[in-house]
Amino acid sequence: MSQLKESTMLTAAEAEVMNIVWDVGDVTISDIVERLPRSLAYTTVMTTTRILEEKGYVKKSGKRGRAFVYEPRVGRDAARGSMSHEVARRLFGGSMKSLVLNLVHDDAIGADDLAELKQMIESLEASK
Amino acid sequence: MSQLKESTMLTAAEAEVMNIVWDVGDVTISDIVERLPRSLAYTTVMTTTRILEEKGYVKKSGKRGRAFVYEPRVGRDAARGSMSHEVARRLFGGSMKSLVLNLVHDDAIGADDLAELKQMIESLEASK
């Protein structure tokens, strides 16, 4: 039951903003500008945030002083799942399983992380 | 040592073409048009293929009749890795491990697939 439309990829700039919104929770535009790792014009961040609002990723939740306060409307995990799913659709024949198997098979994951992953699978299996 | 530039995401249309190039190997534009699941103008496919060539994903490898033959210049796995990495960068703090753990933790992967994944990890661990 996702709020996301189909094929909703967060672009690089949008993701930068969303990560701050998810981290902080209730943010004004200047909160975002302050926390961004690179320097962007206030109005630039406004535009990106407006786009995120149009896409349904954030919503206004009142004001702080004169400034609008924004909060996430889509959770981080939902966005992660949606984006991963889109990648699976484009390059893995739509199969999330293929995506995961490919990531694990390649050297992208270290040996100790592999052990952690196995651990997680086992505890997942146990809990079902 | 990837041939890919930074932040190289294959767009939806580009991925559609690349999947055919990877599947078939040596293709002309009309080969691609024929195999595409949706109907696109010949010139549309030409444009997308030209972009893919500019991006370094395909290259011309001679001619068949009057038509240029294209072949992949970047392998499927390289593109998959690069795209996954970009998603990790945008939404998972750059960590491929987080990406994988998140996919496994969510319901995106079925129970039997989980078993298969565990199997793969074990054989990977054994071979190291």
Added chain:
DNA sequence: CCCCAAATACTAAGAGGTTAGTACAAACCC
């Protein structure tokens, strides 16, 4: 050898994203 179907080259419109400037409004400070 000449014509035509097929391919290419060139051009373009429209959508969306990134970046930012300008103009206006409101609040705050002295």
Added chain:
DNA sequence: GGGTTTGTACTAACCTCTTAGTATTTGGGG
């Protein structure tokens, strides 16, 4: 209360992607 600051609204330029049309070339069949 009047100017400075801070926020918003509007606009815009530029880029890339998607889609496709037009004009031109070329190679193969009769």
